[in-house]
Amino acid sequence: xVQLVESGGGLVQAGGSLRLSCAASRRTFSISAMGWFRQAxxxxxxFVAAINLRAGSIYYGDAxxxxxxxSRDNAKNLVYLQMNSLxxxxxxxxxxxxxxxxxxVEARSYDYWGQGTQVTVSS
Numbered sequence: 001x002v003q004l005v006e007s008g009g010g011l012v013q014a015g016g017s018l019r020l021s022c023a024a025s026r027r028t029f030s031i032s033a034m035g036w037f038r039q040a041x042x043x044x045x046x047f048v049a050a051i052n053l054r055a056g057s058i059y060y061g062d063a064x065x066x067x068x069x070x071s072r073d074n075a076k077n078l079v080y081l082q083m084n085s086l087x088x089x090x091x092x093x094x095x096x097x098x099x100x101x102x103x104x105v106e107a108r109s110y111d112y113w114g115q116g117t118q119v120t121v122s123s
Contacts, residue, residue: 022096
């Protein structure tokens with residue numbers, strides 16, 4: 001079992017930046033990728049970014065390409081999401097998740113989820 005805890009959410013004005021962190025309780029070799037998803041009220045959960053822990057491959061959702069950056073600190077079991085040029089449509093609850101295998105852009109591939117952190121971007 002892996003526990004994930006997100007932090008770093010908050011209220012920011014449009015054009016601003018936030019950095020989210022995801023702390024994993026332990027490192028396990030069964031986890032192949034870490035991802036970030038978000039969910040706005042009344043909308044489905046949306047893929048934001050993912051990083052393959054073995055190959056280092058990085059993936060982004062179309063809505064955040066060029067503005068968000070995912071990174072990791074293996075020694076500390078941390079994954080980050082740097083969010084720049086934030087827009088009001090980026091508002092939502094951001095979830096960190098761990099994937100044992102399967103397409104990283106699909107939420108169903110992920111076995112462990114954090115509790116989420118709220119990001120609110122004001123116009």
